[in-house]
Amino acid sequence: MAVEMHPNRSIVDALGADLRARAHGARRGVYLYFRCLGQQMKAIMAYETDFIVLLLSAVLVQLAGFAVIWAIFQRIPSVNGWTFWQVVMMYALIFVTEGVGSLFFEGTWRLSSLVYTGQFDQMLLRPVSPIVQVLAGAVGFNGLGNLVTGFVLIGIAVTNVPVEWTPGRLLMLAILIVSASVIRVAINLASAASTFWIRSPWSMVPMFVHRLGDFAKYPITIYSYAVQALIVVAVPFAFVSFFPTAWVFGVDAWSLPGLLTPLVAIYAVLMSVWLFRVGLRRYESSGH
Amino acid sequence: MPPLIEAHGLTKKFRQAVKEPGLAGALKHFFVRQYRDKLAVDHIDLAIEPGESVAYLGPNGAGKSTTIKMLTGILVPSSGSLIVNGLVPYEKRQRNARNIGVVFGQRTQLWWDIPVVESFNLARDMYEIPADRYKKNLGEFTEMLGLAEFMNVPAAKISLGQRMRADLCMALLHDPRILYLDEPTIGLDIAVKDSIRKFVRARVEEYGTTVMLTTHDLGDIEDICRRIVIIDNGKIIHDGDLATLKDTYARDRVIHFQLARPAESMAAICQKLPACEVASDGLRLSVRFDRFEHAAGEIAGAVMPLVEVIDFRIDEPEVEDLIRRVYLGQLSLAPGDEPELRSAKPAVVAEA
Numbered sequence: 086m087a088v089e090m091h092p093n094r095s096i097v098d099a100l101g102a103d104l105r106a107r108a109h110g111a112r113r114g115v116y117l118y119f120r121c122l123g124q125q126m127k128a129i130m131a132y133e134t135d136f137i138v139l140l141l142s143a144v145l146v147q148l149a150g151f152a153v154i155w156a157i158f159q160r161i162p163s164v165n166g167w168t169f170w171q172v173v174m175m176y177a178l179i180f181v182t183e184g185v186g187s188l189f190f191e192g193t194w195r196l197s198s199l200v201y202t203g204q205f206d207q208m209l210l211r212p213v214s215p216i217v218q219v220l221a222g223a224v225g226f227n228g229l230g231n232l233v234t235g236f237v238l239i240g241i242a243v244t245n246v247p248v249e250w251t252p253g254r255l256l257m258l259a260i261l262i263v264s265a266s267v268i269r270v271a272i273n274l275a276s277a278a279s280t281f282w283i284r285s286p287w288s289m290v291p292m293f294v295h296r297l298g299d300f301a302k303y304p305i306t307i308y309s310y311a312v313q314a315l316i317v318v319a320v321p322f323a324f325v326s327f328f329p330t331a332w333v334f335g336v337d338a339w340s341l342p343g344l345l346t347p348l349v350a351i352y353a354v355l356m357s358v359w360l361f362r363v364g365l366r367r368y369e370s371s372g373h
Numbered sequence: 374m375p376p377l378i379e380a381h382g383l384t385k386k387f388r389q390a391v392k393e394p395g396l397a398g399a400l401k402h403f404f405v406r407q408y409r410d411k412l413a414v415d416h417i418d419l420a421i422e423p424g425e426s427v428a429y430l431g432p433n434g435a436g437k438s439t440t441i442k443m444l445t446g447i448l449v450p451s452s453g454s455l456i457v458n459g460l461v462p463y464e465k466r467q468r469n470a471r472n473i474g475v476v477f478g479q480r481t482q483l484w485w486d487i488p489v490v491e492s493f494n495l496a497r498d499m500y501e502i503p504a505d506r507y508k509k510n511l512g513e514f515t516e517m518l519g520l521a522e523f524m525n526v527p528a529a530k531i532s533l534g535q536r537m538r539a540d541l542c543m544a545l546l547h548d549p550r551i552l553y554l555d556e557p558t559i560g561l562d563i564a565v566k567d568s569i570r571k572f573v574r575a576r577v578e579e580y581g582t583t584v585m586l587t588t589h590d591l592g593d594i595e596d597i598c599r600r601i602v603i604i605d606n607g608k609i610i611h612d613g614d615l616a617t618l619k620d621t622y623a624r625d626r627v628i629h630f631q632l633a634r635p636a637e638s639m640a641a642i643c644q645k646l647p648a649c650e651v652a653s654d655g656l657r658l659s660v661r662f663d664r665f666e667h668a669a670g671e672i673a674g675a676v677m678p679l680v681e682v683i684d685f686r687i688d689e690p691e692v693e694d695l696i697r698r699v700y701l702g703q704l705s706l707a708p709g710d711e712p713e714l715r716s717a718k719p720a721v722v723a724e725a
Contacts, residue, residue, distance in 0.1 A: 128484070
């Protein structure tokens, strides 16, 4: 009777239950991600010498990063009308997102060897999303260097922006950095998923895609339309560095797409998850 | 009630690249791709009831592991239908994972670099095992499998036998309904094999856990399984219980007599036992007979008056021997032409 009196009640209830289940699933995924990552951290610290060497190398990479920037701007004070600090900002965003990718999501780089050797099997036998397990599969301490370098450079760059920093603008800056990192990790995951098609232990696709990111260290206006299309549409690295920088510095012609960065991040995540799932169906394990 | 595991026409095809040897072959493959399909599992039908313990046997490359990988949800079948505990495994991988425990002898489920107990704790969180049940299970398994001595050692530093016991523990912490064991005793010493078999048997008997086991070790089968499914070239060539297999194919027994003096007249013995195969070698005398034709006592009764017997023993054929003959194609076990249990001739070897 109740159903007849409120014909939509059951649908609403079902939708509510579904949403609650999804929210629970998401919370659980995040919790297990950090739980697994924590174990990886412990594992690395268990080998003390390795850990110290890793930290040292992270510092060295960081210093090398500074040296590269400095050297470049000794020669090129302005690129195609873009100022020194604007380019520093682009560089820094590439560094920061690379750092986030290595430090917290290094697992994407391990996927091809897991798939090739069949060790990926284990991830399919646990009641946890394989994507969560892949992302939390490793910690790359070398990312620490990129992360620190990147944030220092962002800090310096934004003090040279000729606008006033309101709380709203600061919040938007934070959102842009997070979105840029999400796009980077999504690109890493999607390119790692290529291993389901290529099935080689040393797939070059992730490295190739990663190198495309180097284009985005400079304003995209210096490139041909083909390259622009590549890093704006196909592999949206331009939204990792160029467009957010344009918004931060208030470059009118390009700042509007900068605001779209969070939407691009959502799009990138959906695409990479979809690619991963399609690829997963092709997974053939090893040694049948 | 439907079976716990039900497969119809389950098939898995792999595409293999055909490459000619050498650099030239590799180059040629780069431009002209050639592939051939390999049928790893070829339209198999399988139904396993709750609580059954099934040995899934076959020579290397027969399709055992591929079947297990489809049942566990790792591989997507090329065709056919498959339902495990009400779910299609590859569609509902995560839900299916909660119902099953898997041990691959060749590969560990433990996290390599962290202490064994941390792997267990991680499993607890992944499977959302309630704290009290986790404590109870872990305590029980630690006791039964003797895990205490290496609980705090990273998996990378424990022995193979310890690793297998730890793996078995982890596979069962969440009380799965189904346990898949893929060569669980490979490379282990007798003592460890024994403790693993005991443990699995206890799960089957006390909790009604359904077990599917692939192995090359016949001891595993006799200790754990009631039913035997044999696969060869991707096709199931035998499906029946162990006792029937033995009754059908392992009918002959051999009595070995140790004599005080060499037998005087072999002819007399042979005459008394026309359906048997008698062999002698000095002070040893053996009689091979069909146990459905003669009782062991009959044979002994016939032989004893003619010679002076010091000692005797009876040999049963090894299951191992049976299975080997099946693999070699000496026994035809194709479904459809199942031989009668009481065939006329004691000779059961249908030469291929």
